[in-house]
Amino acid sequence: MTDRARATIRDVATLSGLSICTVSRALRGLPNVSLDAQKRIEDAAEKLGYRASSAASRLAGGRTGQVAIIAPKATSWFFAEAVEAAEEVFADSGLDTVLVSLRGQGKVRDRLFDDPTEFSQRVDGVLLFGVNLDASQVEALSESRLAVASVGLEGVPWDNVGIDDEAAAWAATRHLLDLGHWDLAMLAGSEPSHGTVTTAAQRRAGFERALDEEHLEPDPDMMVSAPSTIDGGYQAMTELISTRRVPGAVFAGCDEAAFGALKAMREHGLSAPKKVSLIGIDDHPMSSFLGLTTVAQPVPDQGAFAATLLAERLQNHDDGGAPHDHRLPTPLIERKTTRRSRH
Amino acid sequence: MTDRARATIRDVATLSGLSICTVSRALRGLPNVSLDAQKRIEDAAEKLGYRASSAASRLAGGRTGQVAIIAPKATSWFFAEAVEAAEEVFADSGLDTVLVSLRGQGKVRDRLFDDPTEFSQRVDGVLLFGVNLDASQVEALSESRLAVASVGLEGVPWDNVGIDDEAAAWAATRHLLDLGHWDLAMLAGSEPSHGTVTTAAQRRAGFERALDEEHLEPDPDMMVSAPSTIDGGYQAMTELISTRRVPGAVFAGCDEAAFGALKAMREHGLSAPKKVSLIGIDDHPMSSFLGLTTVAQPVPDQGAFAATLLAERLQNHDDGGAPHDHRLPTPLIERKTTRRSRH
DNA sequence: GAGCATCTTGTAAACGCTTACAGCTCCTGC
């Protein structure tokens, strides 16, 4: 099992009495190989334990057999799960996954995207996770030889997979309204910065649209902006409770913010469905544990789907028709933090 | 900006007015290159955005400039954070990170490790995260040309970074004992299976040693085995409470199990520090939110440290002396789920 | 049975890099 000299394609050719070229063709399942030759070659390869050198075939074939997954802080729940799912798809397609994590560092990021050749040296395609690019970067990338797909972007000239954040937020808000809550607050994510996902603004828009449908004016006091983290939610909810007023129901822009809100509420003697109804978005793994009602988004599916699209384009020689924007469903999961208003 | 054709070493040679050979030497930091040439070559390479093709250099006998990170289900909190940290270190060392996720699939796993040549085609080194290998796989890997390092393994012939699980468990148990609790229960992880981390057994051992020091006999009824998940902890704690008895304090083998235990306790009207003290291990990001007392392990540090060791060996031509086993500290973090026994 | 299409096989040139080895320049010491 040690590293003895590996059999090369030449050895297989010699043993089978055929030329290197024929062996190469046979082993890759290409047409124009006689049954007899095919068999002899397979036997020889088997006997020698031959495995093609990926380095050599990549060099000669002009492909790297590698795909880059580019994500901001892969440590967050969402990216970890989506990346994992994508990696699995790529592995099944015989592609290696190169992980590139953008730690918010503008330097690395901009250099990467302004000059996509940086990537094209090493990979055949790129899968972008919630990375906000400016117009020139989008153009540079789409003009490069790279196949591109993304998760959670908008209006990009390549395949994209995501959810409809506005609709999800609308559904969450609608749920609260349907339960008879009229005094709604929202813990909204902070404004998107360059290089971050843009979901926050859309979720806010969905909230406002639902209110609007009921001819309700959104109360500026009841809209608190905070980072999409547990602590962000905690701070926002604390501020809401202690310096403003206690609303009838709260829509948290993401589940993690909802967790923080839950903690703040508990500290103020407000329990989840009793005093205030609370709903989130995401269906974070912790949400079912905490009984949080939420609008779920399919996380691994988004990664896997986008990866599939990319892998297919790579196989079809980069040509699978016009790029498509896919929106995955976001079912409402009713748990224990929302209930009918008693007004 | 859109240099479509990738720059090759030849382009750098032409632009700098030197030969391919000299360029190759200069770019790899080999001696016998004049300062002037060095500078011109670096400028040219920079200008062209040149990066060596890993396939070509590997084929020609050099390095690939790539490292594989191999982890079981990268989706778990621990791996996501550790992998992210390692990736950052590799990026800073100019290495690309290839992510290989072992989804517990024995097939893929065994093939990968029984025949490491599979890897050695693509990468220069391998960073293993909590992947349990059998003796022959360890041997195959260490005899390959690959540099290897790991996180959370034991007795392997390469650099390893981890915590002392036995000691961490001991410290957790010791904390409960010091608070005057004598009636202790443990939610122990289930037995390690082939390909999984082995922490569970050691944490159990640490628990037992601490008891032993106090000449306490571990009560078999108070040792519940369960998967290291929220639900596992929930089930285990539920069983403990409903079919056995309520202990004075509980040591959960990991924080996630502790979360589940917390939920079970709440459902049975038992609050965390009041009726039962609860301690975990890990310092999961959710732990501070829930106020869980725990023995923390430095997660990103483990990944970053192991990555650093690997990167260094790679730079020093695979020779940095004998492999070392590093144990990182595990400080106790006292929060709100433990308190002095009132007996 | 010549002419042609079809199928199979082989030749040889890349692919982009590393690396012996040879060649050149320049400096030292006598």
Added chain:
DNA sequence: GCAGGAGCTGTAAGCGTTTACAAGATGCTC
């Protein structure tokens, strides 16, 4: 001055594949 060495640079031969392209074999049509 000139042999000898040191330091720098270039030439060219791989590394193990893929892939035009050419060549040979076979079978068909008229």
